[in-house]
Amino acid sequence: MSDAFRDAPWPRIRELVVDVLTVAARTHTGYGLIEVDVTAPLARITELKSRVPGGVSFTAYLTYCLGRAVAAHPDVQACRSGGRRLAIYDDVDVNTLLERIKPDGTSVPVLHVVRDAGRKTFAEINAEMREAVRDDLHDHPAVRRRRQILRLPRRARRLVWWWLRRDPVRRKRQYGTVSLSNIGAALGARPSWGLAPSILPCSVIIGGIFERVGWHDGQARPRQVMSVTVVVDHDLIDGMPGARFAETFAGLLERGAGLDEVLHGRR
Template identity: 30%
Template sequence: MATKVVMAQLSPTMEEGKLLEWKVAEGDRVEASDLLAEIETDKANMDIEALGGGVVLKILVEEGQTVPVGALIGIIGEEGEDISALLEEAAAAASVASGAVEPGFPEEADAVVPPAPPEAPPPAAPVPPVVEPPHSKAGESSVTGTVKASPVARRMADDAGLRVSDIQGSGPGGRVVKRDVEAAIAAGGTVARATEPSGGAAVAHAGAPSGPRRLADETLEPSQMRKAIARRLVTSIGPVPHFFLTTEIDMGRALELRKALNARLTGGKIGVNDVLVKVAAEALARHPEINASWEGDTIRRHGSVDIGIAVAIEDGLITPVLRAADRKGLLEISTEASELIGRAREKRLLPEEYQGATFSVSNLGMFDIDQFTAIINPPEAAILAVGGTIEKPVVVDGEIEVRPRMRVTMSCDHRVIDGATGARFLETFKAMLENPLELVL
């Protein structure tokens, strides 16, 4: 029985994919999870694997060609098998796809469903979806932050205290529809988004009851004053009203700590940034009001401290997420961060590895930047912009000393965080960096 290999939706916003390279040729025999092709998506280069075994009977898309999600790109089956029906189907789909239609759901754009012609077209060959890729993620766009969901699904999720963004959508383009919310409610509200495409490393995330996640998210009713603050400030600067807090930190002891630890390490080295992530995570654990999101009617305090690390890559920027950073040791953070950053630069991150941070750190110290302000990545409520550590004269106990000093600026979402709240967080952050022994407390 021949099976289809289709352009998988490898990121929530992916609408089409470019076939970079075929790893197999027509006539090759493949086994389950063999690499079939490398695909360039809007976010990263990713692999498509075979989910079943057989012989590659047909390759329909040439290297370098871009096709919409869901398009047939190849056929796997047994030698000598008749695949003409599948080829016809592919040709028909290609002619339909030329219109402005949603991938995989071509009737969507039609205002009118025409009646069936008198002679119904021959039914498509019975093809089990064995090699179909896993279903797309819920249609979240990281650009707009919106999730595709039907109105009734949204309303039911709201009533049940669920976020549609936490629910796997089964509708066209990953739209969350009524049955998905019903399933999520039936499962006690813990039906998370699909974990990952085949072959990816599992990352505990979004409602998985096990793993390093410590607490459930908490939804707070904002006070009237908080609502007024939110409403007023958005009219001034919006939609995320930023304000900025800057402080200068003496890095002497933190650098000593790092040096001492590295002297004992045989493998990789702990970087300054790893220390900053660790300290930020610890400070966030102590100030949960910063580890939060404004959600329109409510404020969500995240149960997990998931830190996004801004990484500059060719023609852009991506923020791999270090999950549950407050629960991890420096070494673990360092190892995981360097692995994530490495793959980020190769554009090989999986979507769940760069989405859903609760706080971000952006460091431009290596570019000799003293100080800068960063833009918050919604729905996070804050981002920390880190400048370089510079030797400068400062007054210590009445004497002028040369000290390594680092300036950090936190951008805060004023709907969630007030000046004093942010300042208290920075105070903790600074105190911990200046007395890193606090980390062991």
């Protein structure tokens, strides 16, 4: 038995994580755990990768489906506006974390917001996200804002978060209206769900993809099943509206909605 350990500096970026989780912890969160059959879209994406310059991003596909599902159920992205009003956005802005590689080879998660994701074609979202991972990290707006906020003491940062969240327009411009976290990209083939609070009224966490035998066309066949967590602010969203949104999202995913757009840009 050894008491040895390795001493390392506290990463300053973790201060922002602590700030966000502190704010999110005040939310009365509701969770829905679902399984989605993604056999058909995964096969189609594999087929398209060799035909589309730059490839096809699975995260872009998830973003497209989430944008369309929220557009069909806009109340899930409503937020408080003052004490007795709600702001229900017209556009769906999906935020997600993209991993970018620094010159030293380390990866850095950077927030990217796909604006108006409920109206963009899959081809447009795929091209945007492919381009986003190639941007210069040093001059990226999200990275610049992060550096500016980190220079502030914790109490001042909390005031900044309060100022951003109290106005629906500022909130949308900074965070988007809903969020997507694809942690399944780092997981093995096993059922796995993520449970995390959120500062937005609706978030989706993508877990592991695993094989399961299921009925398809009247026969028992192996299927690729994806674990999905739907996270909502229960102060704003009740169970039935949340379930209807989750069902729409799952349906879009399962039928491969929008994938052919990447070849010819058709809506």
